Amino acid sequence: MPSREPELESSLLRRARDGDREAFAALVLRHRREALQVALGFVGDLEDARDLTQEAFLRALSHMHRFDVERPFFPWFYRILRNLCFNFLAKRGRHGECPLVLERDGGIDPAGAGVSPLQSLEASERGERIWQALCTLSPEHREIILLRHFRDLSYQEIAGFLHIPRGTVMSRLFYARAALREALESRLGKEGPTLAEATEAS
Known part of the structure; x- marks a missing residue:
């Protein structure tokens, strides 16, 4: 923060x-x-x-x-x-539009805002696929992925934001990562971006 x-x-x-x-x-x-x-x-x-x-x-x-x-x-x-x-x-x-504009420099800019929480993603093509996969997740799963991996909050900080126990944060993140992995594999197959590449999971 x-x-x-x-x-x-x-x-x-x-x-x-x-x-x-x-x-x-x-x-x-x-x-x-x-x-x-x-x-x-x-x-x-x-x-x-x-x-x-x-x-x-x-x-x-x-x-x-x-x-x-x-x-x-x-x-x-x-x-x-x-x-x-x-x-x-x-x-x-849940599966509504999730607009995304690719920048010329290879960055990723959802809806052309220039303030994307996904700006740390390196490859625009991979980033676009990851973003679209995120858009298929439930709001709760998308939220926990964004807070942990794109806003870089600790488990304790997330627990404070959401008013849930730290253990619930870890459990929800586990299932969110699994859902993201499944969404990526359904689009790209096994050769697509790994979950670690998508979220740099730790």
């Missing part, structure tokens, strides 16, 4: 909780890029991701008076955004 200036963040949170709109706007500026990456990882479309991110910040604002300022902001906000994305995916259907 990007580093934050704890004292400034804490001050903004206290002011925002007390109704300071400018303080909340400053929080939005600090977290909107990260929020957009999260939404894009779920829904795969830039415009949808922007709409969901905006709606999540509006909902956060309406509930800010309940926020515990002793806790970090983004994990709390993440759960709001996550629920919106899950509801969106349920309405769209």
